[in-house]
Amino acid sequence: MKNIVVLFVVGMCTLFxxxxxxxxxxxxxxxxxxxxxxxxxxxxxxxxxHISTAQNLPSNTQVIISSELENGxxxxxxxxxxxxxxxxxxxxxxxxxxxxxxxxxxxKVGQLVLSETVRTQLVGNGDYITHTALGAEASGISTWLFVxxxxxxxxxxxxxxxxxxxxxxxxxxxxxxxxYTTLSLNAPEYGCTNSQAFNFDAANTIxxxxxxxxxxxxxxxxxxxxxxxTGFTGEELILPINVHNNSDEDLVVNVERHLILPGxxxxxxxxxxxxxxxxxxxxxxxxISSEHYTDDFSAHMLAPTPGNYAIEYCFYTxxxxxxxxxxxVNYNVAGEVYGCLNPxxxxxxxxxxxxxxxxxxxxxxxxxxxxxxSNNHIVAVNSNTPVxxxxxxxxIGDWIGVFYEADEGYVCxxxxxxxxxxxxxxxxxxxxxxxxxxxDGEAFIWQVWDAxxxxxxxxxxTYSLLQDDQGSFQNNGFSSVTSLANIQPINSxxxxxxxxWSFISSYIATSEMSVDQFFSPIYEDLVIVKNxxxxxxxxxxxxxxxxxxxxxxxxxxxxxxxxxxxxxxDYLKPELFPIALLGGWNLVxxxxxxxxxxxxxxxxxxxxxxxxxxxxxxxxxxxxxxxFNGIGLMxxxxxxxxxxxxxxxxxx
Numbered sequence: 256m257k258n259i260v261v262l263f264v265v266g267m268c269t270l271f272x273x274x275x276x277x278x279x280x281x282x283x284x285x286x287x288x289x290x291x292x293x294x295x296x297x298x299x300x301x302x303x304x305h306i307s308t309a310q311n312l313p314s315n316t317q318v319i320i321s322s323e324l325e326n327g328x329x330x331x332x333x334x335x336x337x338x339x340x341x342x343x344x345x346x347x348x349x350x351x352x353x354x355x356x357x358x359x360x361x362x363k364v365g366q367l368v369l370s371e372t373v374r375t376q377l378v379g380n381g382d383y384i385t386h387t388a389l390g391a392e393a394s395g396i397s398t399w400l401f402v403x404x405x406x407x408x409x410x411x412x413x414x415x416x417x418x419x420x421x422x423x424x425x426x427x428x429x430x431x432x433x434x435y436t437t438l439s440l441n442a443p444e445y446g447c448t449n450s451q452a453f454n455f456d457a458a459n460t461i462x463x464x465x466x467x468x469x470x471x472x473x474x475x476x477x478x479x480x481x482x483x484x485t486g487f488t489g490e491e492l493i494l495p496i497n498v499h500n501n502s503d504e505d506l507v508v509n510v511e512r513h514l515i516l517p518g519x520x521x522x523x524x525x526x527x528x529x530x531x532x533x534x535x536x537x538x539x540x541x542x543i544s545s546e547h548y549t550d551d552f553s554a555h556m557l558a559p560t561p562g563n564y565a566i567e568y569c570f571y572t573x574x575x576x577x578x579x580x581x582x583x584v585n586y587n588v589a590g591e592v593y594g595c596l597n598p599x600x601x602x603x604x605x606x607x608x609x610x611x612x613x614x615x616x617x618x619x620x621x622x623x624x625x626x627x628x629s630n631n632h633i634v635a636v637n638s639n640t641p642v643x644x645x646x647x648x649x650x651i652g653d654w655i656g657v658f659y660e661a662d663e664g665y666v667c668x669x670x671x672x673x674x675x676x677x678x679x680x681x682x683x684x685x686x687x688x689x690x691x692x693x694x695d696g697e698a699f700i701w702q703v704w705d706a707x708x709x710x711x712x713x714x715x716x717t718y719s720l721l722q723d724d725q726g727s728f729q730n731n732g733f734s735s736v737t738s739l740a741n742i743q744p745i746n747s748x749x750x751x752x753x754x755x756w757s758f759i760s761s762y763i764a765t766s767e768m769s770v771d772q773f774f775s776p777i778y779e780d781l782v783i784v785k786n787x788x789x790x791x792x793x794x795x796x797x798x799x800x801x802x803x804x805x806x807x808x809x810x811x812x813x814x815x816x817x818x819x820x821x822x823x824x825d826y827l828k829p830e831l832f833p834i835a836l837l838g839g840w841n842l843v844x845x846x847x848x849x850x851x852x853x854x855x856x857x858x859x860x861x862x863x864x865x866x867x868x869x870x871x872x873x874x875x876x877x878x879x880x881x882x883f884n885g886i887g888l889m890x891x892x893x894x895x896x897x898x899x900x901x902x903x904x905x906x907x
Contacts, residue, residue, distance in 0.1 A: 809894025
């Protein structure tokens with residue numbers, strides 16, 4: 256969820272901010288601390304330094320605070336949040352800002368963290384964030400990004416105090432405008448957060464261990480705060496259970512213990528007396544008055560080794576064991592278990608909690624890297640951004656890289672090793688001296704290195720619309736991604752052939768492109784295959800004058816019955832296989848993997864008056880001379896007969 260706070264200019268100077276510029280009344284070190292408009296700042300303004308003039312800015316001037324939290328949301332203790340501040344005004348090319356997070360008592364709360372150092376800096380011992388000299392430069396719009404780490408304990412309701420300066424760049428203190436706005440966050444609520452508990456409250460956001468659960472029968476009921484108890488080896492684990500008498504008469508209640516699995520460590524239970532591991536049933540019962548309860552029961556374990564152990568305890572009245580009410584206690588015993596802790600290693604031990612340096616890992620990806628340059632574009636990846644390989648989240652230690660295409664292949668211009676945390680990738684821009692880096696406007700190419708499998712995956716990426724910069728490099732640009740998912744490789748194609756004559760083509764190159772091998776799955780139904788020049792393959796006689804199938808060429812085929820088959824191999828990228836057309840009749844294949852309009856496919860050749868007619872195997876036609884398109888969509892797996900007025904080149 257994105258929070259957007261929009262505040263249009265009200266023509267009032269509410270805060271004092273200096274920022275750098277060569278021809279405006281500014282300070283190259285950014286805004287000095289103590290001028291955010293917060294409580295502890297005394298809500299300072301400095302109209303003597305930045306004198307506002309009402310209606311000085313266009314009506315479209317605005318400040319937007321973007322975050323994963325909305326106004327009034329409760330913050331999560333210890334969580335990290337990306338926050339971006341965007342200022343826009345069509346007539347401004349100098350901006351500045353300052354922000355801090357405070358509670359109602361005026362205390363600075365949490366930690367401000369720079370996500371990049373080109374446009375932002377910390378001042379006032381890290382209590383404030385402001386622009387840098389480069390961070391003040393913009394044309395009509397400026398965005399500053401940073402991270403706020405929430406406190407580990409509640410600090411009350413919080414406010415992000417933010418002020419933004421719009422400079423008129425007149426080298427004077429007059430005519431500037433300041434917008435002050437806030438993002439308000441509420442403190443988390445302590446209490447029972449488990450909806451199954453009878454004291455659950457939906458307003459609570461932090462579990463405080465006060466949940467109470469119960470289970471009932473006609474005569475007895477049990478209540479407890481939890482049936483899970485956690486501790487360490489050599490430590491006594493204790494879990495109490497209250498036993499209630501629901502009847503209208505006094506009862507004598509006994510208890511029986513059942514081990515769920517063999518090998519359960521030493522344990523005992525107390526019910527009037529304490530019973531050792533060798534005793535499974537209480538000798539003495541406990542009297543419980545009508546509509547009263549007892550808290551005399553407790554379950555105990557002392558485990559020498561780590562593990563998870565379960566024991567069932569059943570409570571019953573005298574002579575009524577079959578009507579007992581039971582509860583299973585889960586003992587979770589922690590301790591030192593040595594092994595490999597790297598989830599991307601061959602020998603990762605999910606039970607281990609102490610690294611023993613035994614990990615066997617894959618090597619790093621074999622990527623080509625560009626050298627660092629002075630130009631960059633920042634891309635933010637949030638900790639909760641879905642980064643998926645085959646619909647599963649990537650693991651700690653996988654790599655996320657941004658690439659551009661060079662003569663030598665794909666070159667990584669920026670990457671990060673995934674740690675499951677908020678992160679940014681600094682993408683290197685083009686440097687003419689070394690001939691490396693992203694040129695302005697070139698689209699990002701993404702890959703993820705799956706360290707556990709040793710495979711690099713091409714990725715499909717979506718970007719946040721809150722940022723002007725999206726998926727192309729801009730010097731000093733900023734983008735944030737909202738999802739990454741691997742692109743499944745195209746390595747197969749399915750064919751559905753009608754009975755009789757039709758046209759066929761393939762966008763897959765198999766390991767064996769001989770026409771008899773390619774069509775071997777439908778040998779029993781196949782009659783003949785012909786190419787454009789009249790050469791044929793006659794299945795019944797094993798006669799093959801075609802030889803190998805040629806990428807981009809179409810073929811005429813006849814089968815006795817409807818036939819379905821598939822092929823596997825490498826995808827023939829259409830842009831790599833231009834098709835040479837003869838003057839006159841041709842039979843061309845269709846290489847795109849999706850259906851496209853026939854007129855769009857041939858438009859460039861139509862504009863040159865090179866296409867006379869195009870026909871599919873149904874007899875539908877495209878006749879440019881009359882503006883007629885009876886074919887509509889051209890489809891993968893099909894081929895098309897066309898006549899040209901001269902030799903030419905078809906480029907999908």
